[in-house]
Amino acid sequence: MSSARTDLEARVLEHLDEDALVEDLANLVRTPSVAGSEAEVEVQEMCAEVLRSQGAVVDRWDIDLAELQEDPWYPGSEADRDRAVGVVGVTSDAAVPGLVLQGHLDVVPPGDPETWAGADPFSAEVRDGALHGRGSCDMKAGAAANLAVVRTLRAAGIELERPLGVHCVIGEEDGGLGAFATLRRGHRGEAAVITEPTSGRIVTATAGALTFRIEVGGRSAHGSMRREGVSAFEAFLPIYEVLRNLERERNVDPDPLFGSELPYALSVGLVSAGDWASNVPDKLTAEGRFGVRLDEDPRHARLALEDAVAAASATDPWLRENRPVVTWPGGQFASGRIDADHPLVDEVIASVKDTGGDAPILGAEVYGSDLRLYAGIGGIPTLHYGPGDIRVAHGPHEHVLLDELTQVTKALVVLALRRCGVRF
Ligand SMILES: [Zn+2]
Numbered sequence: 105m106s107s108a109r110t111d112l113e114a115r116v117l118e119h120l121d122e123d124a125l126v127e128d129l130a131n132l133v134r135t136p137s138v139a140g141s142e143a144e145v146e147v148q149e150m151c152a153e154v155l156r157s158q159g160a161v162v163d164r165w166d167i168d169l170a171e172l173q174e175d176p177w178y179p180g181s182e183a184d185r186d187r188a189v190g191v192v193g194v195t196s197d198a199a200v201p202g203l204v205l206q207g208h209l210d211v212v213p214p215g216d217p218e219t220w221a222g223a224d225p226f227s228a229e230v231r232d233g234a235l236h237g238r239g240s241c242d243m244k245a246g247a248a249a250n251l252a253v254v255r256t257l258r259a260a261g262i263e264l265e266r267p268l269g270v271h272c273v274i275g276e277e278d279g280g281l282g283a284f285a286t287l288r289r290g291h292r293g294e295a296a297v298i299t300e301p302t303s304g305r306i307v308t309a310t311a312g313a314l315t316f317r318i319e320v321g322g323r324s325a326h327g328s329m330r331r332e333g334v335s336a337f338e339a340f341l342p343i344y345e346v347l348r349n350l351e352r353e354r355n356v357d358p359d360p361l362f363g364s365e366l367p368y369a370l371s372v373g374l375v376s377a378g379d380w381a382s383n384v385p386d387k388l389t390a391e392g393r394f395g396v397r398l399d400e401d402p403r404h405a406r407l408a409l410e411d412a413v414a415a416a417s418a419t420d421p422w423l424r425e426n427r428p429v430v431t432w433p434g435g436q437f438a439s440g441r442i443d444a445d446h447p448l449v450d451e452v453i454a455s456v457k458d459t460g461g462d463a464p465i466l467g468a469e470v471y472g473s474d475l476r477l478y479a480g481i482g483g484i485p486t487l488h489y490g491p492g493d494i495r496v497a498h499g500p501h502e503h504v505l506l507d508e509l510t511q512v513t514k515a516l517v518v519l520a521l522r523r524c525g526v527r528f
Contacts, residue, residue: 112473112526117459119259120252120517122510126235128154128510132209133228133237137274139210140183144274147209151272151334154251158258160270163192167285175288177481180315180436182278190282191272193254193525195264199220202524203267205294205516206283206474206486207247207300208276212498219500223444234503240260242497245504246260246299247272249513258391265525269293270287276474279435283474287482295448295485295523297516301492301504303463304408306452308487309359309441309468310475311367312396313436314405317389318343318413320488321426324386333384336420337377340388343428344372346416350408351395359398360467370397370409371471391433395470402438435471442487452489452519459514464489480498489515 131246137147152164155210167188172178194201214225223229225238235245250270255265273282300307320340325333351370358367371390378385396405410430417423437462449466457463469488478486491512 105156109149109186109518111520113458113521116256116260116262116521117514117517120256120510120513121259122475123253124255125248125509125513126230126506128251129235129240129245130228130243132493133235133240134226136209136226138213139275139277140185144188144210145187148191148272148274151247151251152191152211153195155191155254155270158254160193160195160254161197162192162309163289163291165190165289168301172281172285172288176487177284178222179281179284179477180279180434181275181281182315182434183275188282188285189272190285190289193270193441194267195254196267199266201269201293202264202295203268203520204296205253206271206273206298206438206478208273208282208474209244209247210274210277210279210282211242211244214238214350215500227248234505236503237501241301241492241502241504242490242494243300243440243490245492245509246301249299249491249509249516252513253516258360262521263527264520265527268520268524269328269410270289272418273474273524280437280474280477283477284481287477292482293484297452297491297519298473298475298478298486298488299512299516300473300488301490301497302488303493304464304508305467306449306489307469308444308449308466309361309398310488311362311468311470312400312402312405312437312439312440312476313393313472314396314402314432314436315395316409317391317431317433319429320371320388322386322388322417325384327382330384333386336385336388338424340390342420342423343413346412347372347409350385350412354395354408359468362470363467364470367468367470367512368397370394383459396437396439396472398439398441398468400439404435406432418503435472438476438480439472440476440486441442441468442485446485448485448487451522452487452515455519455522456515458493459511459518461511461515
């Protein structure tokens with residue numbers, strides 16, 4: 105553990121401009137950067153501008169989407185995009201950054217406006233000590249905190265021995281193409297903190313999630329003579345049952361880090377069948393998400409689901425002759441983790457405690473994130489620590505507490521000073 109806060113750290117923290125932090129966050133939230141929208145480009149330009157204004161060396165590039173999709177490691181995507189922009193700011197480009205702070209700027213759609221009780225989901229209204237709106241928690245607060253670290257160091261006149269990097273990415277919510285593009289462009293660091301909302305915890309591991317599609321055929325007939333046909337809906341039922349069994353098997357004895365009995369959920373989110381109410385449906389398509397276990401190769405997970413569907417088909421006369429087809433469109437998140445005894449873990453704990461925060465506990469998240477790309481193809485030890493409560497993310501009451509945002513930003517400033525070192 106490192107020593108308590110030094111005089112230098114205390115002096116630097118006096119330069120944290122909380123008004124600028126909240127203003128940055130409000131500007132980011134007011135830009136409705138739903139995955140695949142034009143605002144996804146706009147919000148990236150905004151981040152590039154803030155970084156430039158704070159003296160960072162900024163790499164802002166147009167992501168070549170077609171080239172990226174050809175890459176055998178492409179993580180998948182679901183939104184349609186004509187354009188995408190990558191943004192990385194470093195305090196100096198003379199060496200590999202000692203620390204990278206990463207945040208995604210894309211958000212999920214706001215959903216039914218009614219559920220926001222008449223409020224504009226992109227208003228960024230501040231009320232009761234919290235800033236409200238889509239993306240406020242997941243994760244523009246974290247992204248604003250990352251920008252504020254650069255701002256604070258600059259205001260304090262600090263020159264770091266090793267650079268600090270800030271990665272602003274898009275496309276996290278639908279697979280991670282922004283993180284992938286950033287790593288493929290060669291941006292690296294010795295360690296990374298993704299400032300996803302963790303409610304004061306340090307998330308050292310994330311489960312993965314794969315989007316699957318199962319297509320089941322039937323034989324159409326008039327509904328009044330349904331026995332002349334074969335319902336694709338009914339043919340799907342035994343498949344659904346084996347999927348439930350598969351989920352149960354894969355969640356026996358989960359890692360206690362999760363604090364959940366179902367860290368690897370298999371959920372069918374979209375089902376469509378038939379095209380006419382009084383016809384026997386001749387086709388069913390089911391799409392869902394399938395959890396990937398810690399340290400499991402996603403190829404192994406895919407095989408497990410394909411085998412389960414094949415097993416269900418082998419015992420059913422119709423399905424044996426009319427094999428369901430399993431494909432893997434959309435987001436493909438592997439699981440990922442940082443070594444529990446990597447020094448970054450203790451350094452984050454010490455930085456939080458030394459800035460007045462409660463010692464964070466360690467945990468794991470059940471959802472996939474950019475962590476697995478940074479830890480995987482990036483080879484960068486990476487964890488999550490950031491402001492906000494994931495339980496309000498993606499919902500109609502999304503918000504972030506401003507006190508928490510400030511606290512996390514202070515911890516990140518101290519972490520950056522300690523990891524990157526100060527040049528005198
Ligand atoms: Zn997120």
